[in-house]
Amino acid sequence: MTEANLCRTDLVAVLMTVRDETPHILTLRNGSSLPAGPLKSAHRSLQKGLRAWVEQQTGFHLGHIEQLYTFGDTQCEDGMRLVRISYMALTSTSTDEGDWRSVYDYFPWEDRRRGDTDVILTQIVKHIRKWSDGRSDRHRRCAIAFGLDNHPWNDELVLQRYELLWEAGLVAESHIKGEFILHSRAMSDDYRRVLATAMSRIRARIRYTPAVFDLLPMHFTLFQLQQTMEALAGRFMHKQNFRRLVLSQHLVSETGSYEQAGQGRPARLYRFDPAGSENCYLAGAKLPLSPVTLSS
Amino acid sequence: MTEANLCRTDLVAVLMTVRDETPHILTLRNGSSLPAGPLKSAHRSLQKGLRAWVEQQTGFHLGHIEQLYTFGDTQCEDGMRLVRISYMALTSTSTDEGDWRSVYDYFPWEDRRRGDTDVILTQIVKHIRKWSDGRSDRHRRCAIAFGLDNHPWNDELVLQRYELLWEAGLVAESHIKGEFILHSRAMSDDYRRVLATAMSRIRARIRYTPAVFDLLPMHFTLFQLQQTMEALAGRFMHKQNFRRLVLSQHLVSETGSYEQAGQGRPARLYRFDPAGSENCYLAGAKLPLSPVTLSS
DNA sequence: CCTATATATGCTCATGTTGAGTATAATAAG
DNA sequence: CTTATTATACTCAACATGAGCATATATAGG
Structure with missing residues (x-):
């Protein structure tokens, strides 16, 4: 009964950052593969294991980490099933090291x-x-x-x-x-499906969690925030309305300083304000609920 | 390097239905456990394997199936890691067979x-x-x-x-x-965390996918639909506004017949209309996107 | 200094959505 | 016929959203 449940188990990581107004991922083998490796039993949870593994391998500090999906379709040569647990990890660290490629090369x-x-x-x-x-x-x-x-x-x-x-x-x-x-650029081992899962997930996440801020530097202008969102969504947004939305949610607070002027009027610099992040339901529960409050 | 990635792999199922205006789950061992078993290599995908396994074991027809989370925290006696892939499955079949228990016994x-x-x-x-x-x-x-x-x-x-x-x-x-x-009722092996994950997920799902309809009979009144939503959300909703919301989305269409009258005015019977289900974003993308249309 | 250009920021307004009701319709029970 | 009960219809204020105009503050070039 239980002799059949031995499986090879791999972790797969989609390591994502945004540079040049485009989402990029860390690839291997000339862009045809994602970082993947066998699951070691050193760490207590899978998530911690993945974080340690990626940070050690790449030297990047990782922000938001999220499990994507566990695939079990693959059969190994030895007849054993290969289970692959995929994760998405966000980083704002941009280095020239590593083979980073635009997500839109693949889609x-x-x-x-x-x-x-x-x-x-x-x-x-x-x-x-x-x-x-x-x-x-x-x-x-x-x-x-x-x-x-x-x-x-x-x-x-x-x-x-x-x-x-x-x-x-x-x-x-x-x-x-x-x-x-x-x-379009292809990948081996169904990794492109993993990448598609990651893109679906991040596009959903930026709508109602403060995940974007893991892709930005500490201080940023509202337009940089907008451009990062646009890069991920693959869509342009209405500038004035974007400001209104972000500011009305108190997701960011002013730093007091201004951007090093390029062209035009210098933009205010902001920082992420975790205190407002629970209101980050840009979308959200639109069920006609009756109100419930608990006196603390 | 690769000798460490052999794991025991189990599937865990949260099989959910709504009866008596309360969400219920199928339990084992006097309510302390969930249906779980070793992963067999017979099926091509995990999802199909789970569906076949549960339907065979229980005889229920399953609607929506969704992977929840893969846990890897558990260590076996033999030092090997136990990976558990958890799923949620919805069914409208209500039988007296099996040990069904209210989710709210646990929460x-x-x-x-x-x-x-x-x-x-x-x-x-x-x-x-x-x-x-x-x-x-x-x-x-x-x-x-x-x-x-x-x-x-x-x-x-x-x-x-x-x-x-x-x-x-x-x-x-x-x-x-x-x-x-x-x-509150406890469970073994961290199954209660799996159940909490399932409840979080279903409460999110009913907001912007037509998942609820997998928990309802073919024909239903709007109030039955509302009560099913309320059972899952654990919240009361505003009746008139709930109607307005559902009807404005064209999620359902009239069958023409009426409920067998109990008290009061008989209610119209509706059926789920898949044609309207892509508008089922009760919540949704509230980013200030610029419009994009493609001429078909 | 003046002007053109570029960017940031502020404001308006029509329209749509939501929350919270009131009003009316159709049935059963007495 | 009256009351209770449930279903369904409609109203209205408050708020959110999409679209665009207007103003502020910088640089670049004459």
Whole structure:
């Protein structure tokens, strides 16, 4: 009964930072792999183990760490199952060391800030429509994922989009060989799916947790904050409204000093204010709850 | 280097349903354990393996299945690490078979619909204030988790609350022996933490995915839907506004028939409408994004 | 010094969403 | 017929959001 539950277990890390207004990840083997290694039993929790392992290997200080997903689909040569536990870790440390690559090399269709992304998407739509032709379930999934038929573009659906492209044979990793492969960087061992999971997760996280601040220096301008959000979301935001939103939540407080002037009026510098972070529900519980209060 | 990554791997399932306006879970060993078993290598993906395993063991049809978290803290007798991959599964099948128990037996403080929950919470606050006395970080965590100091009660923080109680030595499973233990049902092997994770997750899920409908029969009234949500959230909702919200999202469509009248005016019966489910962001992306549309 | 340009910041306003009710409709029980 | 009970419809103030205009403060070039 219990002889079958021995598995090889690996940790996989998506180490993310934002530089040059673009999210970057640490890669290995010429961009085709993510940092991964066997689970050592030295640490009490997996999370602590991962932190220690990555910090030791890379020398970076890690901010927010989050477990993503545990994959068990892979079979080893020896017939044993390989379980891979994936994590996302954020860092603001930017070094030239290590092979950092833009996330959008792997998902060019996810950066809606570039004007030419529409060209890629038009291409995708053409092929994916062919794949979903006559299958209403596929058609609906595509419409929702890619924002067709009056559906809005939902930037959090990175994983759904990647899986559709995989199913339709439009990426190199796919199990079927389509006659057309999208121009984008591939990865081995399904690591690109792990990366898609990470992007979905971070795009969701920045909305209602203060996770972005782990990607910023101690002091920053509101526009730097905005640009970091934009880099992750792959979308432009309305500058004045972004200010209003952030300031109204008291997520940041003024440092009193100003940015080293470049062009134009110098911007105020702010720091993250943890005291306001519990209000960081930019989105949030919109159920029509009746109020509940407890007298402390 | 690779000799250390052999682990025992177990699947753990939180099988949830709602009956009698209360969320229930399937338990074992007199309520002290959850269904768990070794990972068999028969199935291609973990998710499919779990579904087959639970459906075979229990005979229930499972709706929404979701991976919760992978725990690696446990050490076996033989020195090998035990990795436990936990899942939540929803079912609307209600049978008398199996040892189903109310979730609120394990977390009485989470059901804010009962008037006497305030008594429990007052008790908790008394002890937890003592524990956090003079430690501002602890004080802040408690305030946010338990809705003190003008913080609103956030029903999604089930796990945070449980972990605080655990740290403070107020639950039986705790590593430290407090002089006071809260009246609530305990579990072995940290299963209660898994359950807390599941409750946190489902309370988040019902807000912006149509997961609730997996807990309802095919046809239902709006008030049944509301009561199911209330059971999970542990909160009462405003009836008229709940209707408005659900109907405005086109999440349901009328069946044309009416409930078998009990008291009062008979209620219309509805069914879930998957066509509207992509609008199920009751909460959602409230970033001030600039609009993006793609001409299909 | 004056002007053009660039950026930051402040403010307005129409529209939509939410919280908290009041009002009305349709049934059962007495 | 009256009352109790539940379902459903509608109102209204407060607040949040999307979109844009207006002003402030810097640099660069004449």
